[in-house]
Structure formats: structure tokens, C-alpha cells
Amino acid sequence: MSWEFGxxxxxxxxxxxxxxxxxxxxxxxxVFYLLLQGQDMSIAFEQMLxxxxxxxxxxxxxxxxxxxxxxNVGSLSDKLLDFCRALVGRFRGGLGHVNVVSSxxxxxxxxxxxxxxxxxxxxxxxxxxxxxxYPGSYAGAITAASAIIGPIIPPSIPMVLYALVSxxxxxxxxxxxxxxxxILGILLMVMNAWQARIHDYPVEEAVPLxxxxxxxLRAVPALLMxxxxxxxxxxxxxxxxxxxxxxxxxxxxxxxxxxxxxTLRMAFDTVRQSAKSTAAVGFxxxxxxxxxxxVTIEQVPNVIRGALGETELTRVSFLLMxxxxxxxxxxxxxxxxxxxxxxxxxxxxxxxLGVDPVHFGVIVVVNTMIGLATPPYGLLLFVVTSITRSxxxxxxxxxxPFLAIMVAGLAxxxxxxxxxxxxPRLYGYNG
Numbered sequence: 001m002s003w004e005f006g007x008x009x010x011x012x013x014x015x016x017x018x019x020x021x022x023x024x025x026x027x028x029x030x031v032f033y034l035l036l037q038g039q040d041m042s043i044a045f046e047q048m049l050x051x052x053x054x055x056x057x058x059x060x061x062x063x064x065x066x067x068x069x070x071x072n073v074g075s076l077s078d079k080l081l082d083f084c085r086a087l088v089g090r091f092r093g094g095l096g097h098v099n100v101v102s103s104x105x106x107x108x109x110x111x112x113x114x115x116x117x118x119x120x121x122x123x124x125x126x127x128x129x130x131x132x133x134y135p136g137s138y139a140g141a142i143t144a145a146s147a148i149i150g151p152i153i154p155p156s157i158p159m160v161l162y163a164l165v166s167x168x169x170x171x172x173x174x175x176x177x178x179x180x181x182x183i184l185g186i187l188l189m190v191m192n193a194w195q196a197r198i199h200d201y202p203v204e205e206a207v208p209l210x211x212x213x214x215x216x217l218r219a220v221p222a223l224l225m226x227x228x229x230x231x232x233x234x235x236x237x238x239x240x241x242x243x244x245x246x247x248x249x250x251x252x253x254x255x256x257x258x259x260x261x262x263t264l265r266m267a268f269d270t271v272r273q274s275a276k277s278t279a280a281v282g283f284x285x286x287x288x289x290x291x292x293x294x295v296t297i298e299q300v301p302n303v304i305r306g307a308l309g310e311t312e313l314t315r316v317s318f319l320l321m322x323x324x325x326x327x328x329x330x331x332x333x334x335x336x337x338x339x340x341x342x343x344x345x346x347x348x349x350x351x352x353l354g355v356d357p358v359h360f361g362v363i364v365v366v367n368t369m370i371g372l373a374t375p376p377y378g379l380l381l382f383v384v385t386s387i388t389r390s391x392x393x394x395x396x397x398x399x400x401p402f403l404a405i406m407v408a409g410l411a412x413x414x415x416x417x418x419x420x421x422x423x424p425r426l427y428g429y430n431g
Contacts, residue, residue, distance in 0.1 A: 005298045008033035012291075021280075022337045026287030033294050044290040051289035058285065060160050060170075062278040063244035067225075069270045069277075070251040073262055076222040080105055081123055083219035088189075090206035093196025095128045096142050097189050103146035104153065104185045105223065117147040117383045125387050133202050137394035138195070140384035144395075145188055145402035147380055148369040153181035155229060155244065158368060161285070161339045162361045165292075166347055169358075170240040171233050172424040172431075176358045179419050180366060184409045191405045195398075221254045234427055281336065288340030300345055315353045319414050322346055323367060327407070330371015331378070338368050356431045358424055359417045366410050373399060 011029040016022055030044040052058065070076075081102055088097040102124060121143040128139035151158045154174030163170045195201070207215070229247055232238040238246060255262040262270070313321070329338055343364050350360045373380045375396050385392045413420060421431065 002298065004033055004036040005294065005300075007036060008291075008294060021283070022334055023280075023284035023287035026291040026337075026341070027283075030287070030290035030294050043293065047293040048286040048290045052282065052286055058160070058164065058282075060155070060241045060244035061157055061281055062274060063241070063248045064155055064157055064160075065277050065281075066271065066274040067244070067247040067251040069274045070248070070255050070262065070267070071222070073255070073266055073270055076251070076255060076259065078123070079219040079222050079259075081127075082215050083223070085204070086207040086212050086215045090204060091193070092203050093192050093201045094204040095124065095134065096138075096192035096196060096201070099124045099128070099139075099142050100146045100149075100185055100188045100192065103149050104181065105226070117143055117380055117387075121147055121384065122387050125384070129388065135394070135398070136388035136390040138199075138201075138398045140388040140390055140395045141398035141402060142188070142192060143387075144373040144378070144380040144384045144399060145406065146185075148373055148406065149181050149184055149188075151369055152177045152184065152362070152366060154178065154226075154233075155240070155247070156365065157281070158335060158339055158365045159361060160240070161336055162343065162364060164285075165340060165344045166357055166361060168361055169429075172358050172427070172429045173361050174233065174240070175424040175427060175429075176362045176420045177365065178423055180362055180409070180413045183412060183419070184366075184406060187405045187409045188402060191402055195401065221258050225250055225254075284334070284336050285340060288337065291341060292344060295341075295345065313349075313353070315355060316415070318349065318353050319355065319363070322350075323363070323410065323414060326364065326367035327370060327374070330368055331374045333371075334379070335368035335372055338371070339364065356417060356421060358429065358431055359420045362420045363410070363414055366413060370403065370406050370410065374403060 008029040011032050012022075012025045015025040015028060020028070027044065027048070030047075031041050034041045034043055081098070084098045084102045084105065085094075088094060088101050091097055099121075103121075125136070125139045125143055128134040129136050150156075154177055156174065156177060159173040159177065160170060162168065163173055225247060228250060229243050232243045232246055233240055252262075252267065256264075256267065326338065326342070329342060333342075347357075347360070351357065372378050375381065381392060381395060381399075385395050388395070421429065424431070
């Protein structure tokens, strides 16, 4: 690798430290590299535009974002929450269980951890802290932990990005996330039950069983969205991108026509908010595409693969190393930046060691999602503390047991690949 590449990496670090968004930093450093190399600087913009306009799969991202935003402003979240309370709210620490289960269901619609925390999370935090039932720091901690599940169970925006850099089937990636997401959800509920017993958190008043059919019926339109997505994709009716468009249309119709909770003005504001979120993600992807061109010129993946080959890494030691590095990077970097820049460097080595690309993709996404809630810079930490107004140190203290059990879940997912690949193979995956 050349000194020009080292200068480009240093430029990314320096510009990020002074507060430049990471997408802008990668684009600027790519232009700086081409300038130092004496190449045409417009190549960076050519790579950016070619990558953005040549990837049909990227259309799924704004559509999933729009569907999630619609559910947050409409009453779909409320109906889902009522259903979850009736289902698991009767147990000790019941609202904590409701938090996890609502994330499991909501994750089948939004594909975004931040959307989960801001939308459903805000509602459940208010319920948990009402009348002092739970400390705000605990409510924020379990909300951050449960929101991690969002992009693991399909649909998943991070998996769309992984598919972009790895040329892996989005459909099989989505299927690969189902069992790991359920495992992590169960582990979080076990930890919540233990914490509830230790701290003597309250038992909610049980919803009478006679009311359960009515609550379920009112929630059916919201519960149908993940069913529509999965049937559309795995029934061969739609591509994942078309399924995202269907999800956005369905969320719009249910919110405006069925529940009548979203006015045209609210819908317009939602479109505007979704456009802002999409632009932020889009610029990050654009910067990564430009910088990946630099990485390719410098043959960084081949250099790293050669270096790792000299150390005679086994498949197990390689996965341990990747997990350790991604967990560490997740504390410092934005998840999408890791997926777009760091992961392509390790992909050739993973494939050469016989690691299945779908399995590797799920491992990577779980790692980056855990990073969203990991101190010091986990974005979910700042989201939930802005909602609860609790000191971040108290939230971190309550969050650490949940992070520990999530890492244990990551170990299970890493070293038992059949748990990840069972469902994709059931639907014809030959990896």
C-alpha cells in the first residue's frame, strides 16, 4: 500500500474528528488520494454516481425508511403495543418483555434500529417510566438493547448494504436473520426477567383473556405487514425492492384509510422526513463507493488476505478476530460505514476460509448492531437518553448485562452456523 493511501486514511480520521460526516469524509479523502496520485479527480464522482444509479437494490432503503416513518406517525405502533401488552405484559417485568416483543414484531416492518427506538421505543419508555414503575435509565437501556434486533430480523437496511458489497442474495440474507433475531430476543427476555426479580420491578395487571381476541383483531392490519413482505419475497411474487415498495404502500393505506390516523399533511411531512433520512444514508453510500475505488486500486483486500494467510488463521480464529475487531470498531464508527468500507476488506478471506457469505453477513450485521448500543459512541445510547433524560452513565450501567448476553448470543450465532443457514436452505439456498 502506498503512502498516498495512508494519507487518505489519515484524512478520513482527521476530518471525522473535527465533525465532518463520515460519508463526506470518505468522499473528500478519495478526491485527495486521486489528487496525490495525479489522477483525474472526477473519477471519484464517476464511481459514486455509477454505484448509486447502477444498483437497483438500493431503492429498497428509502422505501423501508418511509414505511417505518409512517408507522411511527400513525397508530400502527399503538395497536402493536396493545397486542404485546396483552400477550406478555402479565409477567414480572412485563413492560420490559413488551419492549422486546414489540421490537421483534416492529422489526418485521422497519428494518432500522433507530426507527424502532425513536418510534415504538419512545412509546414504551413513557409507559415504563409512568408512575415511577421503572427507572428511566433501565427503560432506556432495554429499549436500546431490544432495538438492536430490528435490522437482524427481516427486512433489514444493513443487510441490503451487505448485499450491495458482497453480491449475496438479499432474500437469503433476510431468512438467515430470522432465527438469530429470535434467539437474541429470547436472551433479552431472560435477562429482563432476571433483572426484574433482582430489582423487584412490578407485575402489570393482566389483560383479561376475553379481551385478547378484540385486541388481536385491531392489531391484525399492522401484524399483516411482515407476513405480506415475507410471502411476497419468498413466494416468488416480488423482489425485495418491490416488497419494500409494497410495504410503503401498505403502511400508507393502513394509516390513512383503515386507521385514519394520518392526514395528508402528516403524510407530506413524513415524506420530507424520510427524504432527509434517505439523503443521509445515500451520501454515506456515495462516499463509501468512492473510497472503495481507492481500496481496490491499492489492492487492500489482497494485501490483508496475504497477511492473514501468513499467520495461518483457521476459520474459527478468523471469526474470533473479526468479531473482536467489529465489536471494537462498533464502539467508534457508524454501523453503515463499517458495512460499506471495512467488511469488503475481510470478505475475500472469509470466502477463502470456507465461511458462508450469508452466515458471515448475519455475523457482521449482529456485530454492527451491538455496536450501536455500545459505549462510548453507540448512537442508540444517545437516542434513548435524549428520550429518558437520564444520565448516560446510569443507562450504561443498566445496559451492560444486556450487552453481555447479546455478545453470548453472537457467539452462538458465530459458531453454530446451521442456526443461521437452516431457514435459507429450507427455501433452496445451496451455500
